[in-house]
Amino acid sequence: MGAGTVASEIRAPDRLLLRKAAAALxxxxxxxxxxxxxxxxxxxxxxxxxxxxxLWANFRPEELAxxxxxxxxxxxxxxxxxxxxxxxxxxxxxxxxxxxxxxxRRVPRVTLVTQNVDGLHQRAGSVDVIEYHGNILRxxxxxxxxxxxxxxxxxxxxxxxxxxxxxxxxxxxxxxxMIPGDAMRMADAAAGDCDVFMSVxxxxxxxxxxxxxxxxxxxxxxxxxxxxNPTELTRHADPALAGPAGAMLPALLEMLDWK
Ligand code: BJW
Numbered sequence: 310m311g312a313g314t315v316a317s318e319i320r321a322p323d324r325l326l327l328r329k330a331a332a333a334l335x336x337x338x339x340x341x342x343x344x345x346x347x348x349x350x351x352x353x354x355x356x357x358x359x360x361x362x363x364l365w366a367n368f369r370p371e372e373l374a375x376x377x378x379x380x381x382x383x384x385x386x387x388x389x390x391x392x393x394x395x396x397x398x399x400x401x402x403x404x405x406x407x408x409x410x411x412x413x414r415r416v417p418r419v420t421l422v423t424q425n426v427d428g429l430h431q432r433a434g435s436v437d438v439i440e441y442h443g444n445i446l447r448x449x450x451x452x453x454x455x456x457x458x459x460x461x462x463x464x465x466x467x468x469x470x471x472x473x474x475x476x477x478x479x480x481x482x483x484x485x486x487m488i489p490g491d492a493m494r495m496a497d498a499a500a501g502d503c504d505v506f507m508s509v510x511x512x513x514x515x516x517x518x519x520x521x522x523x524x525x526x527x528x529x530x531x532x533x534x535x536x537x538n539p540t541e542l543t544r545h546a547d548p549a550l551a552g553p554a555g556a557m558l559p560a561l562l563e564m565l566d567w568k
Pocket of ligand 1: 344345346347348350351356357358359363374424425426442445481482483484485486487488509510511512513514515516517535536537538540552553554555
């Protein structure tokens, strides 16, 4: 992290909370971080539930993020996903993503679990990222339930599987679908083992991801939240850092330097 003025630009009460968070991180052996759409907002990728800019400002989730919706109108759902794929391909990791990659070099162990499907953590240098809700840039064969290549031979509007010719879908987790087994096991294990938990840029509304912070809380582990808006988790978090991830995370790293 460059020499910085980042922490000094933050309001004094927030600096106290940052200091508390930095002290917890400085003493930590294993930090589990859960990220959500908010960390990619500063890369230009809309969140889901923010009232005016969110991806669902004009749609209900059930219209787009369920298997039923896809089976009802695959062309409509694919159009939404192709539009989002273009956004993701053009996006760059921001200071928040980079700070989490750097955090892994500063504390003995970091497990990074992301609900995001955009791959920006990996592009920022984080390794072994647990993709809890899949990855938007991959296709999955609806019939074979495996990650698949697109067929170049079959015409028509909808992407088809190169191996069986069946319909492809994005390799993401929709409502009512199971979390990939390995992702679920590794994330549960990390929430059950960490000595600091961080929740960054998520509304903490969607389960089982939101349950990871609850696991940490039930173990009496410090739970740090970073979010400019209050969430279901805020009143339980200590400290709750009310600000954007792209400012708060670099400031937190800078404080860690002083420890
Ligand atoms: C910033 C910021 C900045 C802005 N810096 N922050 C227990 C209780 C109740 C319900 C359930 C339960 N267990 C399961 C359920 C059902 C359901 C569920 O949770 N429903 C609730 C909504 C009520 N869960 C499921 O169905 C899950 N599967 C499951 O449980 O399987 C078992 C099962 C099977 C069958 C039957 C029953 C159970 C699957 C959930 C899949 C979620 N999928 C989506 C779409 C992914 C694909 C895609 O991308 O299209 O995942 S939905 C969407 O929500 C996406 C996200 O990953 C997820 C979470 O959203 P996130 O990231 O929190 O975004 P937002 O927009 O909500 O919030 C952004 C936040 O950022 C805000 O707070 C801002 O303030 C903040 N922010 N700028 C920091 N700069």
